[in-house]
Amino acid sequence: MFAFRLDSRSGVPTYLQLVEQVRRGLLLGYLVDGEQLPTVREVAAALVVNPNTVAKAYRELERAGLAAPRAGQGTFVIGNDDQVPHGVHVKLAARLRAWVRSAHEAGLAPEQVRALVTTVLDDENTAARTEAA
Amino acid sequence: MFAFRLDSRSGVPTYLQLVEQVRRGLLLGYLVDGEQLPTVREVAAALVVNPNTVAKAYRELERAGLAAPRAGQGTFVIGNDDQVPHGVHVKLAARLRAWVRSAHEAGLAPEQVRALVTTVLDDENTAARTEAA
């Protein structure tokens, strides 16, 4: 069963964290078409969060066309076309993990690794946007 | 002069985004000891944000020992010991950029790249925490 995590220090609203995790799961193929999400009450109990907050996330997923509720049963994911092929995903993840490891061996603290990654990704996005303009 | 950016879609409070950017700048060596940050009014004008919000970010930086205000002059960064050596930083950034490029060439959309990176980093943290326990 799909499991959610929360990062209370990130400043990101709880319901958005849940939405993003489902979105990521779909993009990477961790969630497949028709798969059931944990029920509102299960998530609320597991994360010690108000059921209304989880419901808000599920409503947002429904609005985005990523999930659909079935009365009396639960909420089910709606499949996505453009998923990353499994082979590609595994290979890229392995290379990225190797990079993280080498960064760690070079003396970078986890926060520094995150800072470097964030900066590079932001720069790539900016560059792409500049290119398009 | 150091420049700030804002991502309104992230859900992260404005003042936290500013704090994080200075923190990243220090971790990666983009900001050096004694360097002046843009003034509260400059940042507020550039980002179209209330001066109080910028002031809150600077107050938080002061509390964290990362910056110090000088009355009538501005706010100045306080240097950090454990910065990433420039050579290491350049090398790691280049390898990471190469990875991002190959991911893009493999057909991954920017969101999918971000999703993959986030997942791998979260897994690494979880693994590290499990190891320590």
Next chain:
DNA sequence: TCCTGTGTACTATCGCACTAGTACACTAGT
């Protein structure tokens, strides 16, 4: 039919991020 579990709807309340506007103390330059 009854009971359970599901998602949903609603009201009320609290806290915090953010804005608006004003005022003050300090420093540097004229």
Next chain:
DNA sequence: ACTAGTGTACTAGTGCGATAGTACACAGGA
């Protein structure tokens, strides 16, 4: 002295995320 520019402090108000509690409609199984 005076002026301009700095960070800071304060009050008031707005919007939204989150909580608490209750109630309802639906599907499935005993």
